[in-house]
Amino acid sequence: MKLTGNTIFITGGGSGIGRGLAEALHRRGNKVIISGRRKQNLRETLDANPGMDSVVLDVNDPQQVKQTVDDLIRKYPSLNVVINNAGIMLADVAEGEINDELLVSTVSTNLLAPIRITSAFVDHLKKQPDATVAYVSSVVAFVPLAITAVYSATKAAIHSYAMSQRYKLRNSSVEVLEIAPPWVRTDLMNSREEERAMPLDDFIAQTMKALETATTEVLVEVAKPQRNNPGPKEHGFVNQFNDMFVAALEK
Numbered sequence: 429m430k431l432t433g434n435t436i437f438i439t440g441g442g443s444g445i446g447r448g449l450a451e452a453l454h455r456r457g458n459k460v461i462i463s464g465r466r467k468q469n470l471r472e473t474l475d476a477n478p479g480m481d482s483v484v485l486d487v488n489d490p491q492q493v494k495q496t497v498d499d500l501i502r503k504y505p506s507l508n509v510v511i512n513n514a515g516i517m518l519a520d521v522a523e524g525e526i527n528d529e530l531l532v533s534t535v536s537t538n539l540l541a542p543i544r545i546t547s548a549f550v551d552h553l554k555k556q557p558d559a560t561v562a563y564v565s566s567v568v569a570f571v572p573l574a575i576t577a578v579y580s581a582t583k584a585a586i587h588s589y590a591m592s593q594r595y596k597l598r599n600s601s602v603e604v605l606e607i608a609p610p611w612v613r614t615d616l617m618n619s620r621e622e623e624r625a626m627p628l629d630d631f632i633a634q635t636m637k638a639l640e641t642a643t644t645e646v647l648v649e650v651a652k653p654q655r656n657n658p659g660p661k662e663h664g665f666v667n668q669f670n671d672m673f674v675a676a677l678e679k
């Protein structure tokens with residue numbers, strides 16, 4: 429993806445990875461519009477980055493999504509990049525009764541919303557000389573983390589959807605990218621101080637580098653073993669990965 433001269437919409441841009449990407453892209457001279465539900469986060473991000481714009485949006489509200497996308501296209505006719513970053517991650521109990529609210533909100537935020545948002549933008553994007561749709565998935569799309577089974581399933585699903593959409597758009601001006609982060613220090617699962625997670629600044633720097641040449645997936649170095657997992661040995665790898673995780677939690 430070219431990293432300058434774009435008009436970029438990023439969901440969940442008021443915190444964590446979304447804010448990091450928004451700021452890095454803003455510094456490169458792109459016009460960046462962020463969204464989220466928490467006005468305070470949006471305000472703080474805008475104050476720190478003069479020239480950036482924001483819109484309040486709950487990605488789980490289909491009518492609000494449609495209205496907001498229409499408004500954005502009207503206000504920013506050259507909008508050519510959509511980064512679907514908003515997401516939630518909650519611990520669940522695949523071995524027991526799944527909380528229905530968790531199930532619906534996770535599938536809605538991580539799977540239905542990025543599909544809806546992209547779908548509302550796609551005809552506009554096809555009219556741009558070059559355009560990008562990016563989905564922020566996760567390495568757990570490739571190696572499920574059993575303590576967040578629903579979350580992992582939504583990320584595997586968005587990986588699948590991105591591949592289908594990339595294929596369908598292969599003869600258009602729209603490229604479809606998937607950014608699959610490893611564990612990164614953000615508020616997700618209270619990981620901001622987590623030593624085992626990748627520092628956010630390092631993640632953003634490596635991701636920006638990878639974005640320059642990416643045509644399909646955007647992976648930082650430590651994410652590659654997990655991304656390369658699927659295949660005939662996948663089941664052994666899943667057990668090993670989860671055993672390691674459980675052992676670390678029990679320490």
Ligand SMILES: NC(=O)c1ccc[n+]([C@@H]2O[C@H](COP(=O)([O-])OP(=O)(O)OC[C@H]3O[C@@H](n4cnc5c(N)ncnc54)[C@H](OP(=O)(O)O)[C@@H]3O)[C@@H](O)[C@H]2O)c1
Binds near residue numbers: 445610612
């Ligand atoms: N951190 C990691 O270890 C990691 C690893 C792999 C993948 N990821 C993915 O990276 C993405 C960003 O997560 P993060 O780590 O940066 O955590 P984060 O700081 O909690 O960011 C999540 C963002 O999503 C927004 N969001 C959540 N629900 C929303 C809704 N209904 N409507 C609108 N916005 C909503 C939040 O904004 P509001 O609450 O203000 O709405 C927030 O800005 C997520 O898709 C996550 O799954 C993270």
